[in-house]
Amino acid sequence: MASLRDRAYQELRRRILTTELAPGERLVERDLAADLDVSRIPLREALRLLESDGLVLQVPHRGALVAPFTPADVRDLFDVRESLEALAARLTAERRDDAGLARLRERLSAARTATAAGDEAGIAAANAGFHADIVEMAANPLLTGLMRPLEARTHWLFRLTAQRDPARQCAEHEELYEAIEAGAAEKAAALAHEHVASGRETSLRLAEQWAHPEVDPAAVAAKRRRRRA
Numbered sequence: 001m002a003s004l005r006d007r008a009y010q011e012l013r014r015r016i017l018t019t020e021l022a023p024g025e026r027l028v029e030r031d032l033a034a035d036l037d038v039s040r041i042p043l044r045e046a047l048r049l050l051e052s053d054g055l056v057l058q059v060p061h062r063g064a065l066v067a068p069f070t071p072a073d074v075r076d077l078f079d080v081r082e083s084l085e086a087l088a089a090r091l092t093a094e095r096r097d098d099a100g101l102a103r104l105r106e107r108l109s110a111a112r113t114a115t116a117a118g119d120e121a122g123i124a125a126a127n128a129g130f131h132a133d134i135v136e137m138a139a140n141p142l143l144t145g146l147m148r149p150l151e152a153r154t155h156w157l158f159r160l161t162a163q164r165d166p167a168r169q170c171a172e173h174e175e176l177y178e179a180i181e182a183g184a185a186e187k188a189a190a191l192a193h194e195h196v197a198s199g200r201e202t203s204l205r206l207a208e209q210w211a212h213p214e215v216d217p218a219a220v221a222a223k224r225r226r227r228r229a
Contacts, residue, residue, distance in 0.1 A: 004042035009049045011036060016055045016066055017155050018121050027056065027064040053152040069156065071207040077153055078200045082193055084147055085131060089176060089192035091138035093185040100137040104177050107133060111170050120162040123169075128155035130173055134180070134192075161203050172198070 012032070015021045033043050047064050050056035057067040092100070107130040114122030131154060135147045172195045179188040 004038045005045040005049075008032075008036050008038050008043050008046035012046055012050060013053070013055065013152065016050070017124075017152065017159055019159055021066050023066050023069045023160075025066045026062070027066065029063065052149075054149065055152055055156070069153075069160065069207065071204050073153075074157065074203050074207045075200075077150065077157060078196065078203070080150065081154065082196045084143065085134070085196050086189040086193040088135045088138040088140075088143060088147070089180065090185045090189035091140055091143070092134050093180045093183050093188040095139050096137065096180055096183065100133065101177075101181055103133050104130060104137075104180070108170070108174055108177060111166075111173065115166040115170055121159065123166045124155060124158035124162065127158050127169055127173070134176075157203060161199065161206050164199060164202055169195075 012021070012027075021027070027047065029040055029043055029047075033040050036043065047056050047058075051058060051064075055067055056064050058064055107126050111123060111126035111130065113119075114126055128151070132147075132151055135144055138144070172191070176188060176191045176195060179191055
């Protein structure tokens with residue numbers, strides 16, 4: 001049975017990734033504890049886990065809020081993804097196996113179904129899962145460790161950029177799958193890089209719309225970076 005902390009973590013994570021709780025929105029412990037039917041101790045533990053995921057930010061004198069996802073954050077995420085996901089695709093093409101390929105086909109099928117239904121949350125989940133499965137199939141523990149902290153923010157990015165053409169994303173994923181299935185490692189790496197890079201400018205434009213009116217996300221993000229330095 002899931003602990004109270006884990007239950008609160010999973011539910012809050014779901015709400016953030018689906019933008020039910022928007023970037024920059026304050027997380028009032030009293031209200032959340034009542035809503036989730038947990039005490040403040042497991043709630044605070046859940047918030048700490050979400051902070052480690054990069055989804056929650058603790059701001060002095062303000063408490064917790066959904067982490068702002070600024071244009072700078074989006075740019076940083078793309079910089080890392082373009083390189084590491086190309087590497088993951090190359091390794092996956094070299095180390096592919098039947099079980100992994102079957103999982104990728106299931107993700108593609110789920111994405112096509114969600115796209116046909118106009119299910120934005122389903123599209124985001126399927127696409128994020130496709131990328132995560134490629135990283136897992138690369139069978140490189142160091143790469144997996146580097147990418148794991150990005151999984152939630154990548155899922156969040158897919159949800160926040162639902163205005164991007166989902167049919168095009170399906171087509172690009174299918175082309176990447178074909179290269180992986182064929183064992184074409186260099187082609188898979190090139191396609192992965194192009195696929196990630198193609199969403200950069202659109203995502204940066206959309207990021208300008210995500211700021212919560214009560215929060216200056218650029219200032220908050222700068223404070224966060226100074227604390228980590």
